[in-house]
Amino acid sequence: MKTDTLIRLEGMEVLSRHLGIVEAERFIMLIQKEPFDYTKWQEHLFDDMSIEELSKRAAEYRKNNMSTRNDT
Numbered sequence: 001m002k003t004d005t006l007i008r009l010e011g012m013e014v015l016s017r018h019l020g021i022v023e024a025e026r027f028i029m030l031i032q033k034e035p036f037d038y039t040k041w042q043e044h045l046f047d048d049m050s051i052e053e054l055s056k057r058a059a060e061y062r063k064n065n066m067s068t069r070n071d072t
């Protein structure tokens with residue numbers, strides 16, 4: 001399991017890479033201003049995706065990330 005610090009660092013890297021640093025910081029400010037219920041968000045995260053598509057994406061993710069994962 002990743003540490004909170006590592007998750008924060010990787011999250012900022014992803015946001016910065018895709019949004020740019022200014023927009024990434026804006027995004028952080030926006031989500032801090034609004035109440036956010038992670039559990040409710042997760043409940044509906046894949047509503048528009050079929051089981052087959054979800055399975056396919058999970059398999060692709062695993063294939064692409066197993067070589068970089070350190071099992072303990």
